[in-house]
Amino acid sequence: MLRSRRELHVLAQQLMEQTRRLEPGAKHSLTGMLGDRLLSELHSHNTPSTLYYVLADGETYVVKVEFGHAQTLRDEIQWYRDAVRRNLATNLFITGHAGPTLSFLLLKCFGDGSTVDDLALAGASAGELGRHISRAVDRDMELFHRTQRHVSPSHIHRLTKRRLSQRRRQASAFAYLRALMDADVITINGEELAGASRCLHRITENPRLVSHLTPDRIGVTFGDLHCGNIIVDGTSTEVVDPRGGPLLPITYDYGKLVQSIEGGYGAVMAGRYVLRRRCRTEYEFATENVPGYADLGVLLAARCDERRYLQSLYQAALHFVAMLPHHASAEEETTALYLCGVSLFDKLFARLL
Known part of the structure; x- marks a missing residue:
């Protein structure tokens, strides 16, 4: 060529x-x-x-x-x-x-670079968004099914702990981020929620939860299947920015979709959120309501049984925590991402109970 x-x-x-x-x-x-x-x-x-x-x-x-x-x-x-x-x-x-x-x-170059997040924030319907996301997920599942293999859940858990430990060390270079990560309780819009480190400790110290939330199969995936990496051109769909490195569970990518659809990631990255700090651990925070995403929970539910969905929700919360050092030069944006992660941890524990 x-x-x-x-x-x-x-x-x-x-x-x-x-x-x-x-x-x-x-x-x-x-x-x-x-x-x-x-x-x-x-x-x-x-x-x-x-x-x-x-x-x-x-x-x-x-x-x-x-x-x-x-x-x-x-x-x-x-x-x-x-x-x-x-x-x-x-x-x-x-x-x-x-x-x-x-x-x-x-x-x-594919189209003009518009993404599913762009469409969603512009008011596209759940049907239109769902068609593009389904195409991306179908391709991701094809990659995964053709390459998957069984591993022990302890192997995946060790990789997760290693990744979070590395990102925590990176985050510690920023005083404001270190304070957020160390906070036992975070108040969002008047509601007290457990901080991210407390949530992680609660899971990692409970073998039953670790077993329930850790998959046992890995394979080739796109590895970063959030809605900002699904690009569209009319009715056509492509995925960019695949994540190289180790083989991954499919719930890693499902977690990226939960991060986008339920976690507010795209709205934060587009600056479409409100954040006011009342004190060191108390915030008023809201991402822009995206109607098309509000109806897409059904799409995710149709792709997952309850356990796989919980694993994906856990991965989504982990994604928010793991990405913080990469955004740390933009304090307000990073704080917003952290609060999104805390909210997803709260949703995870509500479903687990």
């Missing part, structure tokens, strides 16, 4: 050359190399990646770049390579490479 598209082939070769450059100023060198092909670039405070939209052979492509060691992008590149090796669907992937100072992923 690359050789049949001359400009795309040249672009891929030039990007490969950039990954071998060791001198400082790699970013300036990259933008200079892209030249007139560069249409726009997109940065985000919560990810090390930069997206460059480029024109080649009359079509738009996305170059996703990270500078330095770039472990996140390295894992994503490996996910795509593994998918190709297994003959799994990779409709967007062109090529990618990880270098010492720069790693890149070259992808087809």
Whole structure:
């Protein structure tokens, strides 16, 4: 395909050359190399990646770049390579490479980048949202079923504890975040709720709860199937930003959907929330009501039995806690994400009882 598209082939070769450059100023060198092909670039405070939209052979492509060691992008590149090796669907992937100072992923551009979250916040119906989410879930389940294998729940529990321990260490570098994580009780809109660390301790110290909330199968999944990564173009649907690394339980991705549909993640990331701090552990907080999402609980329930749903709800609460260090430079946003996680833990325990 690359050789049949001359400009795309040249672009891929030039990007490969950039990954071998060791001198400082790699970013300036990259933008200079892209030249007139560069249409726009997109940065985000919560990810090390930069997206460059480029024109080649009359079509738009996305170059996703990270500078330095770039472990996140390295894992994503490996996910795509593994998918190709297994003959799994990779409709967007062109090529990618990880270098010492720069790693890149070259992808087809799909639509205008609108996501299911964008549609939901614009007032799309539950039916329209559900069709896109169902397509994404069907593809994710296909990946999982073709690659799944049995493991002991203790293995998954150890991975979960290791992940949370690492993120807690990262969070401790921020005084406000450390105080939130250490709080035994958080008051939201006048209601006292158990803090996230207290909830986690309550689960991890109870073997019965650990057993009930921990799955025993892992496989290949997209690994980050929240509604901001499900992109749409008319009636077509694609998923971006797969998470490389270890094989995962399917409830990890179901948890990402719960995080979006029931947890308010998309509204927080779009700045569509109200947050007022009354004291160190007392807040008024609400995310924008998204009518289309309010009716999608039925879709999730249809995909899950009660235990799988509880496992997904637990994963969603964990996702909120685990992501906090990556957002920590934006204190209000991070606090809002933490409060979303606390609310989901409260919902989990209400269903467990």
